[in-house]
Amino acid sequence: xxxxxxxxxxxxxxxxxxxxxCHCHGHAIQCHEVTGxxxxxxxxxxxxxxxxxxxxxxxxxxxxxxxxxxxxxxxxTLPSNNFxxxxxxxxxxxxxxxQCHPGYTGPRCNRCSNxxxxxxxVPGGSCQPCDCHGxxxxxxxxxxxxxxxxxxxxxxxxxxxxxxxxAKNCQSCQCHTNGSVSAVCNKKTGQCQCRENVxxxxxxxxxxxxYLRGSLSCVPCHCNSFGSKSFDCDxxxxxxxxxxxxxxxCDRCSRGFFNFQEGGCTPCQCSHVGNNCDAxxxxxxxxxxxxxxxxxxxxxxxxGHDIITGCKECGCSAVGSVTLQCNVNTGCCFCHDSYRGEKxxxxxxxxxxxxxxxxxxxxxxxxxxxxxDLEKGVCxxxxxxxxxxxKVNVEGDHCDRCKPDTFGLSVRNPLGCSRCYCYGLTHSCTxxxxxxxxxxxxxxxxxxxxxxxxxxxxxxxxxxxFQHPEILAHAELVxxxxxxxxxxxxxxxxxxxxITAYGxxxxxxxxxxxxxxxxxxxxxxxxxIKGGPNHxxxxxxxxxxxxxxxxxxxxxxxxxxxxxxxxxxxxxxxDFMDILFHxxxxxxxxxxxxxxRHSRISEISLTVAEEGRPTRESEKxxxxxxxxxxxxxxGLSCEECAAGFYRLRFGSPxxxxxxxxxTAVGMGSCVQCQCSGHxxxxxxxxxxxxxxRDNTEGDHCERCAPGFYGVVRGIPDDCKxxxxxxTNSENNFxxxxxxxxxxxxxxxxxxEGYEGKYCERxxxxxxxxxxxxxxxxxxxxxxxxxxxxxxxxxxxxxxxxRVGAFGKSCDQCMDRHVCGPAGIICKxxxxxxxxxxxxxYLLLRYKPVFGVACQHAHC
Numbered sequence: 001x002x003x004x005x006x007x008x009x010x011x012x013x014x015x016x017x018x019x020x021x022c023h024c025h026g027h028a029i030q031c032h033e034v035t036g037x038x039x040x041x042x043x044x045x046x047x048x049x050x051x052x053x054x055x056x057x058x059x060x061x062x063x064x065x066x067x068x069x070x071x072x073x074x075x076x077t078l079p080s081n082n083f084x085x086x087x088x089x090x091x092x093x094x095x096x097x098x099q100c101h102p103g104y105t106g107p108r109c110n111r112c113s114n115x116x117x118x119x120x121x122v123p124g125g126s127c128q129p130c131d132c133h134g135x136x137x138x139x140x141x142x143x144x145x146x147x148x149x150x151x152x153x154x155x156x157x158x159x160x161x162x163x164x165x166x167a168k169n170c171q172s173c174q175c176h177t178n179g180s181v182s183a184v185c186n187k188k189t190g191q192c193q194c195r196e197n198v199x200x201x202x203x204x205x206x207x208x209x210x211y212l213r214g215s216l217s218c219v220p221c222h223c224n225s226f227g228s229k230s231f232d233c234d235x236x237x238x239x240x241x242x243x244x245x246x247x248x249x250c251d252r253c254s255r256g257f258f259n260f261q262e263g264g265c266t267p268c269q270c271s272h273v274g275n276n277c278d279a280x281x282x283x284x285x286x287x288x289x290x291x292x293x294x295x296x297x298x299x300x301x302x303x304g305h306d307i308i309t310g311c312k313e314c315g316c317s318a319v320g321s322v323t324l325q326c327n328v329n330t331g332c333c334f335c336h337d338s339y340r341g342e343k344x345x346x347x348x349x350x351x352x353x354x355x356x357x358x359x360x361x362x363x364x365x366x367x368x369x370x371x372x373d374l375e376k377g378v379c380x381x382x383x384x385x386x387x388x389x390x391k392v393n394v395e396g397d398h399c400d401r402c403k404p405d406t407f408g409l410s411v412r413n414p415l416g417c418s419r420c421y422c423y424g425l426t427h428s429c430t431x432x433x434x435x436x437x438x439x440x441x442x443x444x445x446x447x448x449x450x451x452x453x454x455x456x457x458x459x460x461x462x463x464x465x466f467q468h469p470e471i472l473a474h475a476e477l478v479x480x481x482x483x484x485x486x487x488x489x490x491x492x493x494x495x496x497x498x499i500t501a502y503g504x505x506x507x508x509x510x511x512x513x514x515x516x517x518x519x520x521x522x523x524x525x526x527x528x529i530k531g532g533p534n535h536x537x538x539x540x541x542x543x544x545x546x547x548x549x550x551x552x553x554x555x556x557x558x559x560x561x562x563x564x565x566x567x568x569x570x571x572x573x574x575d576f577m578d579i580l581f582h583x584x585x586x587x588x589x590x591x592x593x594x595x596x597r598h599s600r601i602s603e604i605s606l607t608v609a610e611e612g613r614p615t616r617e618s619e620k621x622x623x624x625x626x627x628x629x630x631x632x633x634x635g636l637s638c639e640e641c642a643a644g645f646y647r648l649r650f651g652s653p654x655x656x657x658x659x660x661x662x663t664a665v666g667m668g669s670c671v672q673c674q675c676s677g678h679x680x681x682x683x684x685x686x687x688x689x690x691x692x693r694d695n696t697e698g699d700h701c702e703r704c705a706p707g708f709y710g711v712v713r714g715i716p717d718d719c720k721x722x723x724x725x726x727t728n729s730e731n732n733f734x735x736x737x738x739x740x741x742x743x744x745x746x747x748x749x750x751x752e753g754y755e756g757k758y759c760e761r762x763x764x765x766x767x768x769x770x771x772x773x774x775x776x777x778x779x780x781x782x783x784x785x786x787x788x789x790x791x792x793x794x795x796x797x798x799x800x801x802r803v804g805a806f807g808k809s810c811d812q813c814m815d816r817h818v819c820g821p822a823g824i825i826c827k828x829x830x831x832x833x834x835x836x837x838x839x840x841y842l843l844l845r846y847k848p849v850f851g852v853a854c855q856h857a858h859c
Contacts, residue, residue: 005029006022006029007022008032008033022036022038024041025061026066027041027061027064028040028045038050043069044069045069053069056071056072058088059089072086072097073095073108074087074097074108075106075120076123080124081120081123081124083100083126084104093213094107103115107177114141115129115136118146118147128149130150131149136154136155137154146183147182175192175193175202175203179195179200180192180198181194185201198218208232209221211233211237221237222249223239223240224250226250226251226263227242227249227265228249228250242265243264244266244267255276256275258282259280259282260279270285272294273287274308275308276295287308289310289313290310298328300325301325303327303331304328304331314343315333316333316334316344317344317355319354319355320354320355321336321344338351339351339354349376349379350376350380352382354383358386360379362399363398363409364377365409366390366402366417367379367389367390367399368389369414371388371389379399391417393419402417406418406420407626408503418559420625420627421574422627422629422638423581423637423638424663426627428628431625432636433626435500435610436611436614437618437620437621438607438609438610439607442604446491447471448471449464450464451463451590452487453485454485454487456530456585458481459489460482462481463478470601470602472600473486473590474597475596475598475599476597485591486590486591487528487590488590489585489586490587494583494606495583495586497582497583498531498580499636499637499639501607501608502580502623503623504558505556507603507604508605509554510592511551512548512598514592514594514596514597515594517592517593517594518593519594521592525542525564526542527543527587531578531580531581532579532581533578537578539563539571539575542564543556558607560572581637629642632645632672633670639667641684645682646671647685648669649668673687675700675701676714677701678694678696679692687699689701694716695720695721696712704719706735707735708720708721709745710739722734722736724737724758725756725758725759725760725771730774731771731774731775733750734748734759746758753765753766754770765791766794767796768797778797780792783805783807783809785802785823785824786810786811786813787802788800802824804824804825805817
C-alpha cells in the first residue's frame with residue numbers, strides 16, 4: 001500500500017494513482033507524498049525538485065550527476081579569490097558571477113573595474129583602488145592601468161607623473177570582455193591582448209578549428225577526419241559532414257547509409273523498407289517493431305506504422321487493459337470498466353488504488369463536482385484511505401452528511417448543504433420532512449397582468465390583452481405610459497410569505513417580436529424580486545437575451561446561487577431568506593430587443609412546499625429548513641411567533657417583567673402575551689389577547705367580565721360572580737356589579753321591582769323573596785275596586801281588601817254582594833228590590849261612590 005523510498009504516489013487524491021519516481025534528479029532519496037517536493041537535497045542543490053544549485057554554486061542540477069553543482073569560481077574557487085557570493089549559468093552554459101564585489105568586473109569578476117588595478121585571477125591577487133589622489137576621470141574607461149595602477153586620465157585641471165596626455169582622434173579599444181585578458185589595447189595598433197585560441201584585434205574570434213563554447217572560451221572542433229569535409233566547424237560546434245554522414249563531429253552514418261569510412265558512407269539499397277539497413281553491413285532491415293514481407297505492419301502490441309521510423313510500443317497495462325494490443329492508429333489501449341488512461345494505467349473515476357482499482361463509496365450529492373462524473377453518478381476518492389473530496393458544507397469520509405449548522409444535502413447545491421438561517425435565532429436545523437411541491441399559478445379570472453416600470457412606481461394595463469393562453473403587451477400602446485424597461489407584475493398570490501418557495505422553481509414562457517435582438521432592455525435583469533421584513537431588499541436574476549420570434553421557457557432556481565444584488569454582488573442566503581419572509585412583488589421583464597412590436601408571457605408558476613405525500617404530479621420537497629426554534633418562535637424558519645407570543649417591533653416599548661425570546665434578524669422579537677394570566681394566546685401582530693378565561697375580558701384580559709367582580713391579579717378566582725342576590729341564574733337579577741372595598745360589591749343594574757345593594761328585596765308595589773332560590777319580585781296586582789289604597793304585603797303579595805271583597809288581589813266578592821267598577825253593594829232581597837234602594841242602586845251604577853251603598857240592617 002505504500003511506495004518504496006525514492007517513489008511517491010501520484011493522482012492519489014482524485015484518481016487513485018501509481019507509484020512514480022521522485023523527480024529529484026538524483027540529488028535526494030525521498031520526496032513529499034502529496035506535493036512531490038524533494039526532501040533533504042544534497043550535492044549542493046536546493047529547490048522543490050533539487051533543481052537549483054545552492055548560493056555559491058553553479059551548474060545544471062537536472063543532469064543528474066553528483067558533480068552537477070560546482071563551486072562558483074569568481075574568478076577562482078579559493079576563498080581569497082572568490083569575489084562574488086553567487087553565480088549562475090548563462091544561456092549558453094557559461095559561468096556568470098552576478099554579485100561582484102566593488103572594484104571587480106567581468107563575467108567572472110576576473111578583471112578590475114575602472115579606477116582599480118590588480119590581477120584577481122592569480123591566487124592571492126585582488127583589485128585595489130588606483131592611487132591617484134581621488135582625481136581620476138572615471139567618466140571614461142581606462143582611467144588607470146588595470147594591471148600596474150598607473151594613473152592615465154586625470155580630471156580636468158589635474159595632472160601628474162605618469163599621466164598620459166590624450167592625443168587627438170583616439171579610439172576606444174573595445175576589447176571583447178571574454179576573449180581578451182584586459183580592456184587595454186596597444187596604443188598604436190589597437191590590438192587587444194587575447195586569451196588562448198582567440199584571435200582578432202578585439203579578441204572576438206576563435207582560431208581556425210575552434211569554436212566559442214558559451215561566451216567564455218574557444219574549444220577545439222574535433223571534427224572526425226573521415227566524415228568531415230574540413231576541420232572547421234560552425235559557431236555551434238557542428239562540423240561540416242560528408243554526404244551520408246551525421247553527428248556533431250561527423251562520426252557516424254545517417255539513416256539510409258552504411259559503411260562509415262574515409263570519404264563518407266555508402267547509400268543503402270533498401271527503398272522498399274524505407275531505406276533502413278544495417279549501419280555496418282548495409283543489409284536491408286525492417287524499421288523497428290514492424291513485420292511482414294514488406295515491413296508494412298506493426299508487430300503485435302505496437303502501433304503507428306511508419307515505413308521509415310517503424311512502430312511504437314503500445315505499453316498497455318497488463319492489469320487495466322482488455323488486451324495488450326492497442327489501437328493501431330491512435331495507440332490508445334482498451335480498458336476494463338474500472339480503468340482508464342491512454343495505457344489503462346489509471347483507475348477510472350470512482351475507483352482507487354491502482355492496480356486493484358477498488359470502487360469508491362462517495363456520495364455524489366456531497367462530493368466536489370470537479371471530482372465526479374454526474375452522468376455516471378460516480379466520484380473519485382483518495383488512494384489507500386478512500387476518502388472523498390467533499391463540498392464546502394459537507395463532511396465524512398464518503399461526503400454523506402452535512403456539517404454542523406447546515407442541512408439539506410443536495411447535488412444541486414454547489415456547497416452541498418445550506419447553512420441554517422433560522423433568522424439568526426438558532427444554528428440547529430434539519431431538512432423539513434413530509435412536504436411536497438405544489439404550483440402557484442394564475443387564477444382563471446386573471447387573464448391580464450399589470451405592467452410596471454423597473455422601480456414599480458408606475459403601473460398600467462394599457463396595451464395589455466389576452467389571447468389564450470398568452471397575455472400580450474402591445475409596445476406602441478404601452479410606451480405611451482411606460483418607458484423601457486418595463487415588467488409584468490405577478491398578482492397577489494405570488495406575494496407575502498414565500499419561505500417554502502426556497503429550493504423550488506419560478507417558471508414562465510416568453511415570446512417577442514422586434515426589429516433587432518439587442519436594445520435598451522437587453523442588459524436589464526430578467527426577473528426582479530423585492531421584499532424582506534423591512535421591505536428594502538431587491539434581488540435580480542440575469543438571463544442571456546432571447547431570440548426574436550422564438551418561444552423560450554425559463555426555469556429559475558429559487559436559491560441564492562444565481563441571484564445578484566442591484567450592484568452585481570452575489571446574493572447571500574441570509575438576504576434571500578429575508579426576501580422570502582415577505583415578498584412585496586415579483587417582476588418579469590416584458591420589454592425585449594430593439595423596436596419591439598409586442599411580447600407575450602404564459603405558463604407562469606412558482607413551486608412552493610406544502611404538507612402532503614409525494615405523487616407522480618407532486619414530488620417531495622427538498623432544501624427547506626426545519627429549525628429548532630427557541631421558546632417564543634415557530635414556523636419552518638422560526639419566522640412566526642409561537643402561540644402565547646406576539647411580535648414586538650424595533651422601537652416599540654417592551655412590557656416590564658415579561659419573557660422575551662431572542663431577537664430575529666430584521667423582525668424584532670417575540671414577547672410573551674400580556675393577558676394578566678387569564679389567556680395563553682394573543683394576536684401575533686396586535687398583541688390583543690384571545691379567548692380570555694376565568695370570567696375576564698379586555699385587550700389584555702385586564703378586567704372582569706359583566707356579571708363578575710374583583711381585582712384582576714393573575715389568579716383563577718380573580719373575578720367572582722355577582723350574587724344579586726344569589727349566583728344562580730334564576731335569582732341573579734343584575735347583569736353587572738362593581739367591587740366595593742377589598743372583598744365586597746354592589747349590584748349596579750337591579751331591574752324594576754328590585755332594590756337593595758344586592759337586589760335582595762322587592763321594591764314598593766312588588767312582593768316576593770328574591771333571596772329564596774326560585775323566588776323573585778312580582779308587581780302587586782290589587783283590584784282597583786276591591787282593594788284599599790296602599791301596597792300589598794311585600795312578602796305574600798296580599799292586598800288589603802274592602803268590605804265585601806276578598807282574595808289575594810281583593811278581586812273576588814263575598815256572598816250577597818255585587819262587586820265591580822261601581823263598587824261593592826249588598827244583594828239581599830229586601831235591600832235589592834225596595835224602590836228606594838233600587839233608585840240608589842241606579843245612582844250608584846252611574847255615579848260610583850266608595851263605601852257601602854245600602855243602609856239596610858241586613859247588609
